[in-house]
Amino acid sequence: MKILLLLVTAGLCAAQYNPNTKAGRTSIVHLFEWRWEDIASECERYLAPNGFGGVQISPPNENIIITNPSRPWWERYQPISYRLCTRSGNEQEFRDMVTRCNNVGVYIYVDAVINHMCGAAGGSGTHCTCGSYFNTGNRDFSAVPYSSWDFNDGKCKTGSGEIEDYSDRYQVRDCKLVSLLDLALEKDYVREKIAEYMNKLIDIGVAGFRIDASKHMWPGDMKAVFDKLHTLNTQWFPSGAKPFIFQEVIDLGGEAISASEYFGLGRVTEFKYGAKLGNVIRKWNGEKMAYLKSWGEGWSFMPSDKALVFVDNHDNQRGHGAGGASILTFFDARLYKMGVGFMLAHPYGFTRVMSSFRWPRYFVNGRDVNDWIGPPCYSDGTTKPVTINADTTCGDDWVCEHRWRQIRNMVGFRNVVDGQPFENWWDNGSNQIAFGRGNKGFIIFNNDDWDLDVTLKTGLPGGTYCDIISGQKECEHCTGHQIQVDNDGLAHFQISNSTEDPFVAIHIDSKL
Numbered sequence: 410m411k412i413l414l415l416l417v418t419a420g421l422c423a424a425q426y427n428p429n430t431k432a433g434r435t436s437i438v439h440l441f442e443w444r445w446e447d448i449a450s451e452c453e454r455y456l457a458p459n460g461f462g463g464v465q466i467s468p469p470n471e472n473i474i475i476t477n478p479s480r481p482w483w484e485r486y487q488p489i490s491y492r493l494c495t496r497s498g499n500e501q502e503f504r505d506m507v508t509r510c511n512n513v514g515v516y517i518y519v520d521a522v523i524n525h526m527c528g529a530a531g532g533s534g535t536h537c538t539c540g541s542y543f544n545t546g547n548r549d550f551s552a553v554p555y556s557s558w559d560f561n562d563g564k565c566k567t568g569s570g571e572i573e574d575y576s577d578r579y580q581v582r583d584c585k586l587v588s589l590l591d592l593a594l595e596k597d598y599v600r601e602k603i604a605e606y607m608n609k610l611i612d613i614g615v616a617g618f619r620i621d622a623s624k625h626m627w628p629g630d631m632k633a634v635f636d637k638l639h640t641l642n643t644q645w646f647p648s649g650a651k652p653f654i655f656q657e658v659i660d661l662g663g664e665a666i667s668a669s670e671y672f673g674l675g676r677v678t679e680f681k682y683g684a685k686l687g688n689v690i691r692k693w694n695g696e697k698m699a700y701l702k703s704w705g706e707g708w709s710f711m712p713s714d715k716a717l718v719f720v721d722n723h724d725n726q727r728g729h730g731a732g733g734a735s736i737l738t739f740f741d742a743r744l745y746k747m748g749v750g751f752m753l754a755h756p757y758g759f760t761r762v763m764s765s766f767r768w769p770r771y772f773v774n775g776r777d778v779n780d781w782i783g784p785p786c787y788s789d790g791t792t793k794p795v796t797i798n799a800d801t802t803c804g805d806d807w808v809c810e811h812r813w814r815q816i817r818n819m820v821g822f823r824n825v826v827d828g829q830p831f832e833n834w835w836d837n838g839s840n841q842i843a844f845g846r847g848n849k850g851f852i853i854f855n856n857d858d859w860d861l862d863v864t865l866k867t868g869l870p871g872g873t874y875c876d877i878i879s880g881q882k883e884c885e886h887c888t889g890h891q892i893q894v895d896n897d898g899l900a901h902f903q904i905s906n907s908t909e910d911p912f913v914a915i916h917i918d919s920k921l
């Protein structure tokens with residue numbers, strides 16, 4: 410009996426690392442700033458049929474309305490209460506989205522902003538997305554409610570009350586991050602209020618959380634909150650399933666706080682991944698793709714089963730957060746597709762695909778002065794719906810990288826090769842590389858400035874395969890290049906360095 414209990418407990422704990430996605434669905438997509446109504450439709454019409462496992466959504470709780478600058482995307486990281494109304498929609502629309510997505514097996518992951526409330530200069534009034542009264546002067550957030558007792562003002566030891574020195578772990582966790590009012594998570598009342606919010610979302614049917622600004626909270630305080638969380642809604646999830654937790658901890662090395670302090674609570678965002686991959690694919694700092702042979706822990710990343718990985722996120726694609734200039738984004742589409750293709754083919758980590766809106770980048774002294782611009786919206790600030798063009802791309806400045814053929818088909822590739830070993834590596838000592846995933850899939854890149862022409866062992870059974878980068882299998886036809894694999898698993902590849910997408914990927918489900 411005792412042993413059984415122990416086993417059950419261990420199983421429950423482990424579930425926080427488990428994304429809770431349906432079997433055979435191995436990636437989630439961040440539909441940054443999308444409206445709930447559009448996400449519900451996207452789950453049904455696109456994400457489910459194409460094998461996406463889930464959606465990370467923008468924060469669903471009430472936030473301050475910022476008018477100078479006009480409605481920046483970052484206003485959603487300035488909570489006013491835990492009421493569910495934002496530019497993405499109201500509670501009714503939120504519930505409808507969760508139900509409709511869950512019903513087609515695409516789960517919802519909430520961006521939970523629990524470290525802080527809005528900025529100290531927010532003022533007082535009802536200029537927020539549900540119209541709840543607040544006053545930053547006396548720390549009154551009436552709709553939670555929080556009062557001055559519930560913030561870390563007395564605990565922070567810096568003169569300004571702000572984080573002044575990132576090498577001091579007490580400052581990083583007890584002081585204000587860019588003036589955001591820092592909640593006292595050591596207080597049971599605050600823990601209760603946060604847990605109440607998260608439990609409401611769990612009961613509605615969400616599958617997990619991205620925990621914003623985790624580095625700025627003590628892991629022990631976070632654990633106390635997570636210990637109060639319900640198990641997932643059994644209408645869609647197995648009994649006893651715990652919410653997936655992935656924590657935003659920016660750790661590029663060399664700071665007081667390391668990602669490993671959070672491994673006990675769930676997965677952690679691996680920010681080294683996109684920063685290093687960007688350097689490799691851009692061929693900066695003497696990097697080359699041949700070095701990717703030891704990608705993963707071999708590059709001193711965190712253990713694969715703790716990592717949430719991504720090529721870019723909503724912060725570092727516009728120069729916020731970690732990463733810097735090397736980060737690949739949709740603005741560098743050709744390199745970006747290679748980067749995302751590599752990520753989705755490689756077994757390391759749990760993968761998140763980015764889906765962005767376009768903004769007019771404008772660099773002054775190396776900094777994008779338009780990095781604040783919010784989602785496509787009407788003059789009254791209402792977020793525009795995501796329109797879908799006849800060719801399946803998105804309109805109105807919604808980029809929809811997840812709908813790009815190369816990226817969508819690689820999400821499928823990852824599902825097909827799930828659990829298969831990384832093998833049959835080849836490289837030319839430079840930027841031509843290839844590898845397989847057991848006998849299920851094979852991918853080859855030419856990021857050199859000359860053509861590739863080589864015969865390689867793929868590990869795949871003999872047959873004719875359709876390349877899922879230049880096209881795909883439709884009925885029994887291939888709309889892209891065909892690759893012949895002989896009975897020994899050998900295949901001949903030719904990739905011109907100036908082709909639109911200098912990589913080729915085949916898998917058993919693309920066999921004709």
Ligand SMILES: *[C@@H]1O[C@H](CO)[C@@H](O)[C@H](O)[C@H]1NC(C)=O
Pocket residue numbers: 857858859906907908
């Ligand atoms: C292909 O390589 C040639 C040099 O061999 C180079 O001039 C050209 O820019 C390359 N094309 C691309 C798209 O990188």
Ligand SMILES: CC(=O)N[C@H]1CO[C@H](CO)[C@@H](O)[C@@H]1O
Pocket residue numbers: 837838839841860861862863
């Ligand atoms: C170092 C280097 O460039 N090695 C090889 C890369 O691949 C081509 C053929 O695909 C060779 O010609 C190069 O010598």
